[in-house]
Amino acid sequence: MAAQGAGADIVSAGEMQRALAAGIPASDIVFSGVGKTDDEIRLALAKNVGQINAESQAELKHIEAIAAEWGLKAPVAIRVNPDIDAGSHEKISTGQKSTKFGIPIEGGEAEAIYRYIHESDHLSARGLAVHIGSQLTDLAPFKKAYQALIALADDFRSKGYDVPILDLGGGLGIDYHGEEAPDFAAYGALVTSLFADKDYRLGFEPGRSIAADNGILLTSALYTKESDEKDFIIVDAAMNDLLRPTLYEAYHRIEPVQQSNRAKRTSDIVGPVCETGDYLARGRDFPSVESGEVIAVFNAGAYGSVMASQYNTRAMPAEILIHDGTVHVIKPRKSIEEILGDEHNPFAS
Ligand SMILES: Cc1ncc(COP(=O)(O)O)c(C=O)c1O
Structure with missing residues (x-):
């Protein structure tokens, strides 16, 4: 994957070291997850990872404090929770309000936190991320989530916030009955239809769809x-x-x-x-x-x-x-x- 130019989406210090050992440049690493420890945040900043996806105000404050200690600006995006049911198994659906993931769009919480990033001397805003679940076999929930993300990002930009990157997560499902390949073409067509006339750098985090069949x-x-x-x-x-x-x-x-x-x-x-x-x-x-x-x-x-x-x-x-x-x-x-x-x-x- 590294030789093909892929980056890595990681959720622990161990995965960070694994990605680096595989030859993935730190700048192409996105650090996701709801519970990064201070040690993991320190390692991410020491290695210069390209983007840390924060999932709460509390976590953001830890990232900010560590960056301040070291006189840095931490590159952060926020993972938002669009309150959308991915229609997958409940244990791998991550887009509803009832789950531990992301910062709610509803009620202005995501906006307040994004404003906080802009006002901080030790955080730099990289954009917004969404990942509503895994093993999605229907494209409709992706569409809803991406539309919500675009509406939010466009709104943030109109208010003067920098939103360079939209990280679209993973989640594309596979056919465990072995009859059909993951429909990358249909997924790609959906993404193109939604983002072609938008000026965002897009991130993709496919996991299962590229690994399961191997x-x-x-x-x-x-x-x-x-x-x-x-x-x-x-x-x-x-x-x-x-x-x-x-x-x-x-x-x-x-x-x-x-x-x-x-x-x-x-x-x-x-x-x-x-x-x-x-x-x-x-x-x-x-x-x-x-x-x-x-x-x-x-x-x-x-x-x-x-x-x-x-x-x-x-x-x-x-x-x-x-x-x-x-x-x-x-x-x-x-x-x-x-x-x-x-x-x-x-x-x-
Ligand atoms: C933030 C994030 N991105 C991407 C993925 C990969 O998902 P999938 O294997 O369904 O493509 C996961 C999986 O849990 C994840 O938590």
Whole structure:
């Protein structure tokens, strides 16, 4: 991505260091998130990140105080909350007033805060940001949010405020059934229709739409338990490896790697973790599989490995990158000794 000229939208000091290590210039980094710590703000200012998206007056005051301490002007945009329902899963819808995200447009709060930035000696206004949620499969909420953003930005400009950048966030959804590609063309046409005759520099933060299809989780079947109602296909991957089905009731396309015309039965595909919520799929028509057979879970490249954990002291999967026909182990699987070695037992003799 860095080689293609992309910047990075980050939400933690760790992601900042990761983006910098990948070769993304600090000036092309946008620091988002509702809860940046003072240490993270210091690091962002020390590294000269291009834009910090503030999400509250309280956070802005911390950014200002740290910039003042260092005699700097921090480049800030504000993320606004347009109170729009993204129509996605409630846990990844971020545009309504009831969520923790952004500064409400309604009631003049966003304007008061933007004025505050202009009056500060240690803040410089970079613009406005919006991100109403993830896995949006309908363009209408984007349109509403962007129209609200334009109305606000135009109004701010008419009042003499600088609004160089509009950051349009991410959120474009993918088809987890694997039938259609993300509709970048339709999204692009919408953005063009709204912004072509406007003089704003635009920022885009696509995540899932460019990453999900690049990852496949491979798991092996362990056992099948048959019952009158359904089969349980127990596999060696679990909720700790791919949390999305458990967390969001998310659907992932799953298929045996060895394709054949086997009879299908209604099956839950479950992991070995000690929770009923540990499943990769429920009620699927799935072919009977042999013990040891490899099964592919598609679209695991976004919110997959990064949300994985070592729950039940399960080593996370190795990560393999296949690029231009060459196989690279980019994250080896940890041994149990390595996992235990990361911990300190104060009572060990
Ligand atoms: C501020 C912000 N921008 C962009 C994204 C990326 O969203 P998506 O992966 O849906 O494109 C997120 C995801 O949570 C986000 O919080």
